[in-house]
Amino acid sequence: MRGKLVVGNWKMHGNLATNMALLQAVRDGAVELRSGAALCVPYPYLAQARSVLEGSNVAWGAQDVSEHDSGAWTGEVSGAMLADFGCRYVIVGHSERRSFFGDSDAVTAAKFLAARRAGLTPILCVGETLEEREAGITGDIVTRQIDAVLSASGMAAFADAVVAYEPVWAIGTGRTASPAQAQEVHAMIRTRFSDESAVIGSQLRILYGGSVKPGNAAEIFAQPDIDGGLIGGASLVAADFLAICAAA
Ligand code: PEP
DSSP states (O other): OOOOEEEEEOOSOOOHHHHHHHHHHHHHHGGGOOSEEEEEOOGGGHHHHHHHHTTSSEEEEESOOOSSSSSSOTTOOOHHHHHHTTOOEEEESOHHHHHHSOOOHHHHHHHHHHHHHTTOEEEEEEOOOHHHHHTTOHHHHHHHHHHHHHHHHOGGGGTTOEEEEOOGGGTTSSOOOOHHHHHHHHHHHHHHHHTTOHHHHHHOEEEEESSOOHHHHHHHHTSTTOOEEEESGGGGSHHHHHHHHHHO
């Protein structure tokens, strides 16, 4: 049985004072949760996240990782550095990285591998743009994004990894994929893995992301192949994030 998981992606928001209030509220509210919960915070606040969340029900992680392990890569942060700060998770291939920072399928695959080398659990984001959905090529796009990683990493690297289906048109827009639309893509993703490994396919946690809110979370998470959510905007409000976790 796959456990549900809800991961907050703070993006580039917060400061020491606002984070402290948010981290403490989520930590305290998570005591009774039955789903897994994690917060992916900006790099400078990883130590703060660890100091507040260590020993709690809430894991923490980062929003990106270098494809390199160490060396002359000014501005980059390695997987080992994230592990040093107790991170369990790292997001790779978020659509904002892909569209604004040029993270190609190949770079995303390299980041996925770097995360695995450091013992981190990668959360691989995939998803189509509105144009691609309207052109009827959602399946092709998502399959291409997954296959780019699979061909570099092999199937075994997906044991206990996480995939997040995030239709680009639903991220931060207030538009959500309908539960049926999301389930259709999630089922397709699971089949892609199950075709090669029934065990990995059945155990893979596939999160949905894109304008999940307390009011729509339960219906989305009730779909058979949706194992929780990757939450942007609503993860910045403790009560909303906890309500979404409770819905899982
Ligand atoms: C995200 O950033 O991954 C995301 C899903 O954002 P939002 O929940 O705000 O749409």
